[in-house]
Amino acid sequence: MDLLGKARAHVDSGAFFAELATLVSYPTVSDAPEGRVAIEAYLDEVLTPRLKALGCEVTTHPNPDPAGGPFLVGVRTEGDDLPTLLCYGHADVVGEAGQWRDGLDPWTLTADGDRWYGRGTADNKGQHLINLTALRLLLEERGTLGFNLKFLFETGEEIGSPGLTEFAARHRNLLGADVLIASDGPRLDAATPTLFLGARGGVRITLDVDLRPDAYHSGNWGGVLRNPAATLAGAIASLVDGHGRIQIPELLPPELPDTVRAALADVVVDASDETWGDQRLTPAERLYGWNTLEVLALGAGDPGRPVNAIPGRARAVLQLRYVAGTDVGAVAPAIREHLATRGFPMVGVTADATFLASRTPVDDPWVSWARQALDGVAEKPVTLLPNFGGGLPNHVFTDVLGLATLWLPHSYPGCLQHAPDEHLLAPVAREGLALATALFAAVSSAPPIPRR
Structure with missing residues (x-):
């Protein structure tokens, strides 16, 4: 044998x-x-x-x-x-x-x-x-x-x-x-x-909207008190839209190299939702050659037992999965600047690279x-x-x-x-x-x- x-x-x-x-x-x-x-x-x-x-x-x-x-x-x-x-x-x-x-x-x-x-x-x-x-x-x-x-x-x-x-x-x-x-x-x-x-590498991004220690009655304060959950939802949507497309150029790689594109040309990936992600790229290119920004956790108040009150705080944890060539050091500053220019300076941003x-x-x-x-x-x-x-x-x-x-x-x-x-x-x-x-x-x- x-x-x-x-x-x-x-x-x-x-x-x-x-x-x-x-x-x-x-x-x-x-x-x-x-x-x-x-x-x-x-x-x-x-x-x-x-x-x-x-x-x-x-x-x-x-x-x-x-x-x-x-x-x-x-x-x-x-x-x-x-x-x-x-x-x-x-x-x-x-x-x-x-x-x-x-x-x-x-x-x-x-x-x-x-x-x-x-x-x-x-x-x-x-x-x-x-x-x-x-x-x-x-x-x-x-x-x-x-x-x-x-x-x-x-x-x-x-x-x-x-x-x-x-x-x-x-x-x-x-x-x-x-x-x-x-x-x-x-x-x-x-x-x-x-x-x-x-x-691919990963950067964990935490967004905090910590506006006040208490929740306030939505009938007495609705319309005049900023809602941290709505603020957070708007901030996230300005980073990655509802179809999974990253909105900030600084969170993307500079290019998809020709050698990478050629290597992935015949790779077939079973994408359960063809409308998700950057439609300029094939599913294989999106998964193996590009960056994605995912929302891992999102919370405010108690969804299991909601009360008629505007919560004081909202938090989300996102993850940037990124390929070689991405400037990881620019991620947090770029997000802060982006949110500030869009009216969300109250959103706190922390970012930690979990692997390169x-x-x-x-x-x-x-x-x-x-x-x-x-x-x-x-x-x-x-x-x-x-x-x-x-x-x-x-x-x-x-x-x-x-x-x-x-x-x-x-x-x-x-x-x-x-x-x-x-x-x-x-x-x-x-x-x-x-x-x-x-x-x-x-x-x-x-x-x-x-x-x-």
């Missing part, structure tokens, strides 16, 4: 499912004290043995940010004249926000047809187990990888990767490589193997190499996305470490990550293991590509 056949058979035999069940059983929730204990056990009992089995020297590093957990690094060196591959994964998962359906427990892997349910199956334990398994199969087949390997695991991705940027900056030599290959996030869809090159946008250029040599390596392995052509729609700490690898970044996701948009009933699809795991094995096998024969 050839190498890719062994990869597929590893999933078909149930061996991969059994391994994943062990990983899922660790409740590695990064925002809970008991989860921190589970994370340490996961590093010691799950990841360290698997990295050592790959011939890696394994070290644990404290986080420079007390809000985050430790980092685990495995290094296997085969030769100074060989390419060096950096891989990445995160050991932590989100906490429970809701009830899983009957018969499912988040910490017990459960198969129901092609769906494997359990917390972390898609985000990120199933994904990094696929890559660890692909590397092991390659090593067993060849007796050598044919390249140097570095594997970085963080333990706080679900809480914003605290300390990761500083850790990478301090340890550039330890993490130095020629290219990053990692797996997180979803494919374009369940049936479409996907390669993406970066991530970044992408590897579509025409980077590593991109064409990866697509060629994956040709013929997948059941259908691999879709290339300049970045995916969500957020990842990709900027740490592109901007701090100067690497080309190749993300080969092993999940799909309907996996319910961060929600009850998270699951991994068995066919995606099977194909993903074959794709990862083929990509890693090709690293040893990659043409010399100068480091960025």
Whole structure:
């Protein structure tokens, strides 16, 4: 049986499912004290043995940010004249926000047809187990990888990767490589193997209209007392209209690069409402190549038990999802100036960047190499996305470490990550293991590509 056949058979035999069940059983929730204990056990009992089995020297590093957990690094060196591959994964998962359906427990892997349910199956334990398994199969087949390997695991991705940027900056030599290959996030869809090159960033924007400590009778004061809820609604509508179109140029990227437009030309996105968003762009361009401003929360008074009174305060939380090239530092000042000129100086604005946008250029040599390596392995052509729609700490690898970044996701948009009933699809795991094995096998024969 050839190498890719062994990869597929590893999933078909149930061996991969059994391994994943062990990983899922660790409740590695990064925002809970008991989860921190589970994370340490996961590093010691799950990841360290698997990295050592790959011939890696394994070290644990404290986080420079007390809000985050430790980092685990495995290094296997085969030769100074060989390419060096950096891989990445995160050991932590989100906490429970809701009830899983009957018969499912988040910490017990459960198969129901092609769906494997359990917390972390898609985000990120199933994904990094696929890559660890692909590397092991390659090593067993060849007796050598044919390249140097570095594997970085963080333990706080679900809480914003605290300390990761500083850790990478301090340890550039330890993490130095020629290219990053990692797996997180979803494919374009369940049936479409996907390669993406970066991530959109996010800015959380809070709008506060805090006019008075008390609510006043609407009959006695209506028409003469400013209503903070109506004020807030008007302010929001001046930022993003009722059809999802951003109204401030400063909240948009300077352009949609031709290379990005070309990469997305054949990408089909199922848009449930074709009238939503900037109609000058295709759904794929809106999702992967452009910025969106979403209202995440909106409140004033008590909608469940309204009273005949004008509330004293209203608040909304918005999020700007943005692509590389956007001037994030201009967001809050631009919003304040915009609102003031439109008669809303009483609206307070705060903005915090939760993660940064970044992408590897579509025409980077590593991109064409990866697509060629994956040709013929997948059941259908691999879709290339300049970045995916969500957020990842990709900027740490592109901007701090100067690497080309190749993300080969092993999940799909309907996996319910961060929600009850998270699951991994068995066919995606099977194909993903074959794709990862083929990509890693090709690293040893990659043409010399100068480091960025």
